[in-house]
Amino acid sequence: MVGKFKPAVLPSSDQGGPAWWFIFSGHKLLVKMESGLQGIPVLRDGPQEVGLEPLRYHFLGSLDGEACYSAEVPEGIDPPPGMLFSGLRSLFDSLDGTLYRVAVVAVQVVDWDRMHQFCGRCGERTEYKEGVRAKECPRCGLISFPRISPAVIVAVERDEKLLLARANRFPTAFYSVLAGFVEPGETLEETVAREVKEEVGLELTNIRYFGSQPWPFPDSLMIGFTAQYAGGEICIDETEIVEAGWFGPDELPLLPGKISIARQLIDSFLERHRKEASHIR
Numbered sequence: 001m002v003g004k005f006k007p008a009v010l011p012s013s014d015q016g017g018p019a020w021w022f023i024f025s026g027h028k029l030l031v032k033m034e035s036g037l038q039g040i041p042v043l044r045d046g047p048q049e050v051g052l053e054p055l056r057y058h059f060l061g062s063l064d065g066e067a068c069y070s071a072e073v074p075e076g077i078d079p080p081p082g083m084l085f086s087g088l089r090s091l092f093d094s095l096d097g098t099l100y101r102v103a104v105v106a107v108q109v110v111d112w113d114r115m116h117q118f119c120g121r122c123g124e125r126t127e128y129k130e131g132v133r134a135k136e137c138p139r140c141g142l143i144s145f146p147r148i149s150p151a152v153i154v155a156v157e158r159d160e161k162l163l164l165a166r167a168n169r170f171p172t173a174f175y176s177v178l179a180g181f182v183e184p185g186e187t188l189e190e191t192v193a194r195e196v197k198e199e200v201g202l203e204l205t206n207i208r209y210f211g212s213q214p215w216p217f218p219d220s221l222m223i224g225f226t227a228q229y230a231g232g233e234i235c236i237d238e239t240e241i242v243e244a245g246w247f248g249p250d251e252l253p254l255l256p257g258k259i260s261i262a263r264q265l266i267d268s269f270l271e272r273h274r275k276e277a278s279h280i281r
C-alpha cells in the first residue's frame with residue numbers, strides 16, 4: 001500500500017531522489033509486469049533511465065514525500081523490457097487505489113498539455129505559467145487551465161424499481177443509469193431533468209446529489225444524482241438508447257464494472273431496497 005497523495009505544481013527542494021513516473025503513450029500508461037503484478041515505475045533519472053525520451057513532463061505532487069511526475073512519450077513507441085503500455089480502465093483492479101488516483105490526475109495533465117501547445121485564440125505557441133497549472137499565450141495573454149467537462153449521472157426510481165438503459169455507445173450489452181454532459185447555462189439539476197426527458201421521455205422529481213467521480217475518459221467529472229419518477233411513459237431516443245426499462249433488486253441485467261460511479265449508484269439502490277425488504281421480513 002502507498003500513502004496519501006499531496007498535489008502540487010512544483011517539487012520541494014529536497015525532492016531530488018527516486019520518483020514515481022506516470023508515463024503515457026497516447027492514453028496508455030507504462031506499467032511494470034512483475035510476476036503478474038503491475039506497478040508504476042520508480043525512477044531516479046526519469047524516463048531516460050528506461051530508454052524513453054519524454055516530449056513533455058510535469059510534476060504532479062508527492063506520495064509519502066516522494067515526487068510524482070507525468071510524462072508523455074510518442075504514440076506507438078515500444079515499451080521498455082518488462083513493461084507495457086496499458087489502458088487506464090483495465091488497470092483499475094490491478095493498480096493500488098492511490099496510484100490509480102494519481103494516474104487519473106496524470107492522464108488529464110498530459111492530455112491538457114498536449115492539446116494546448118498553441119493558443120486557442122490567436123494560434124501563438126503557449127508557455128507555462130509560473131507556479132500554477134496553466135499555460136499562457138505570450139502574445140494575447142489567454143490562459144488555459146486543464147479542462148474538466150462536467151457530466152451528470154442519475155439513478156431514477158419508481159415503486160422500488162430502478163431505471164436502467166442500454167446505450168448505443170456501450171461496447172458490451174450491459175445496462176446502466178442515464179448520463180449526459182452539462183450544457184452552457186444549465187444547473188446540474190436541469191441537466192438531469194433534460195437528459196432523462198430527452199433519452200427516455202420521463203419527468204422527474206426529488207433530484208438529490210449523490211456523489212462525484214473524476215472520469216478521465218478523457219476529461220469528465222461525473223456528478224451523481226438520485227431522483228424519483230414523476231410522470232410519463234418510457235419512450236427511448238433511438239439515436240442514443242437501444243433499450244430501457246424498470247428493474248427490481250432481484251431482476252437486474254448485466255451491469256457496469258465496479259470502477260464507475262454508475263455502479264455505486266446501482267449498488268446503493270440495491271443496498272437500500274434489500275435493507276427495506278429485510279425489515280419487512
Ligand SMILES: [Zn+2]
Binds near residue numbers: 121138140
Ligand atoms: Zn493568444
